[in-house]
Amino acid sequence: MVSSLPLAFKGFVQLNCHIRKMDTVKKENWNIIAAYLANEELDEEALELIGQLKANPDEWEKTVAFFNATTDAARMRRFDADKAWEKFQTKPAQTAKKRSMPLYRFMVKYAAAVALLLVASVLFWYFFNTQDSITYATAANDFSHPVYELGDGSRVTLNHGSSIELSSRFGKKIREIKLTGEAYFEVAPDQNCPFIVHTYNAEIEVLGTAFNVNAYSNVKNVEVAVNHGKVQFRSANNDAIYLEKGEKGILTHDYKKLTKMASFDLNELAWATGYIEFNAANLNEVARTLENAFNIKMNIDEEVDTMLMLTASFTRQDIDYIFEVAGITLDLDIEQTNRRVYLLKNKK
Amino acid sequence: MNNNELLFVQFLKGDTKSFESLFKLFYAPLCMYAYKYVRDYDEAEDLVQGFFAKIWDSKSSISINTSVKNYFFRSVQNLSLNHIKHRTVVDQHQKETLRSMVIADNEQSAFDFVLAERINFCIDQLPPKRREIFILSRQHDLKYREIADKLNISVKTVETQMGLALKELRNKLSDIKKTLIGFILTFSI
Incomplete structure (x- = not known):
């Protein structure tokens, strides 16, 4: 059959x-x-x-x-390729740094060219010599916050979707950098070699300090927050203010108003400094700070009491550790609902 | 030239995106493969990170005469074996297992990660509770007792759910086998 x-x-x-x-x-x-x-x-x-x-x-x-x-x-499933890739990405940055070193090795420190500095205007942005300059950039989705050493002892931490460009003459008489996006600068003091950051519509001059510049585009405010030291913040129409430790300057996007704020929340710099301090902060503040510091999105379940307060400080801890501490302290569950998205909810 | 080879050639020409794709595609399988030798999750990850750093740094001088997959797995195997050799204490038992593993690998191909990914696809389709129990047992190496305590259920329930999970995976995989026969022939990573 x-x-x-x-x-x-x-x-x-x-x-x-x-x-x-x-x-x-x-x-x-x-x-x-x-x-x-x-x-x-x-x-x-x-x-x-x-x-x-x-x-x-x-x-x-x-x-x-x-x-x-x-x-x-x-x-x-234990091995997370995305996390591993973020970790890995800091390595190519190190090789790039090594290659850029010889440029500065024979750096000679001349007296400050004060005259040049005064003439230097926002136009510099357009005349920046891009031929032999060095560029470091991060992709919009790169949250690894690479740290670049500039050869003069200064360090720059780049946030996502940002770039810095060092002029070919960087470190000779003047240290000039062009920035798009957000970066945290720790500048090695050198009285004879001013450090200037140019953005679309402003420039910031320093002599040894750590500060943050947020200048993602020419349609947004430029914000300069000073962690320590002193900087001068100049706008396109030559307004200028001095900013000291703990102060923040804001230049509105129409270039018109340059204002100084006597204080700012140090947690704003957490993405670069890794330092976070909560002083009886309510849940909404905690969520906003962590979102900013780790480039994540945090949702809070409706049932959760947002008036819960957290007092804690963290120095260079990862998000999992902070969640663990916050979860235990506030008796909440924190669940990862998506890549980079977390949900805060009451313990069952 | 299949997709991996294409990505590899582009990477050698300096394309970072291709390198990222290869990294993300092979990272977990290579870690798992290294883990089979070194028996430590962190060490396995360090080895694989080291491997990718090495090929990144020497991209100007690499030439391979085998498939990318073979090259990756063989390299990680060598790194793992060297790593174990340099451990100060290696017990006799481990040496024996190693010897048999190397022989087995030379006969078969490397760790079958296409199968592993297919299984993971099926694991994700298990009912949530069953999936959780299965993951706690197989991924996190918890004993039935520990799972029962953690989830506040009886050991008997864990036992039943584990049995059901295995049965379901077995059925799903043979279903896939039926439909994938043609697919596997064209899709060999």
């Missing part, structure tokens, strides 16, 4: 039988097999069944191989 079937159909019948044969293990047997292979203790009866199954070595070997494959697959 079978031999009269077309060949192709015959093949199908065999394949089907084969698959059905793989499924000879009964439902409750899987419980015992799983427990046995997971090294759980078994009773007499269960062990007897395992003995019977082992009596068919081919089939048993397949079952074990299948079980091991599921274990391998599950364990492979």
Whole structure:
């Protein structure tokens, strides 16, 4: 009867039988097999069944191989390629740094060219010598916050979607940098070699300090926050203010108003400094600070009482650690609902 | 030339995006492969990070005469073996397992990560509670007792759910086998 079937159909019948044969293990047997292979203790009866199954070595070997494959697959989930890539990305930055070093090795420190500085205007932005300049840039989705050493002992931490360009003459008489986006500068003091950051519509001059410049585009405000030291913040129409430690200057996007604020929240710099301090901060403030510091999105479940207060400080801790502390302190669960999205909710 | 080879050639020409793609594609499987030798999750990750750093740094001088997949897995295997050799304490048992693993690998191909990814795809389709139990057992190596305590259920329930999970995975995989026969032939990573 079978031999009269077309060949192709015959093949199908065999394949089907084969698959059905793989499924000879009964439902409750899987419980015992799983427990046995997971090294759980078994009773007499269960062990007897395992003995019977082992009596068919081919089939048993397949079952074990299948079980091991599921274990391998599950364990492979421990390795997070995205996180690993972020970690890895700091390494190419280091090689780039090495290559740029020789440029500064023979750097000679001349007296400050004060005259040049006074003439230097916002027009500089357009005349920046891009030929031999060095550029460091981060992609819009690069949240690794790479740190670049500029050869004069200064360091720049770049936020996502930002770039800095060092003029070819960087470090000779003057240290000039063009910035788009947001960067945190720690400037090595050098009285004879002014450090100037140019943005679309402003420039910031310093003599040894740490400060943050947020200047993502020419349609947004430029914000300069000073962590320590002193800087001069100049606008396109030559307004200027001095900013000292703990002060912040804001230049509105129409270039018109340059204002000074006597204080700012140091947590604004957390993305670069890694330092976060909560002083009886309510949940909304905590969420906003962490969003800014780690480039994440935090949602708060409606049932959660947002007047909960947190007092804690963190120095260069990762987000998981901070969540753990915050979760225990406030008795909340923090669940990752998506890449970079977290949900705060009450403990069940 | 398949996709990996293409990405690799572009990477050698200096394209960072291609390198990123290769990194993300192979990172977890290579870590898992290294883990099979070094038996330590952190060390496995360090080894694989080191491997990618090495090929990144020497991209101007690399030439490979095998598939990218083979080259990656073979390199990580060598790094893992060297790593173990340099450990001060290696017990006899571990040496024995190693020897048998190397032999087995030379006969088969490297760790079957296409299968592993297919299994993970099926794990994600398990009912949530069953999935959680399975993950706690297989990924996090918890004992049934620990899982039961953690989830506030009985050991018996864990046992049943584990059995059901395995059965379901087995069925799903043989279903996939049926539909994927043609697919696997063209899609070999």
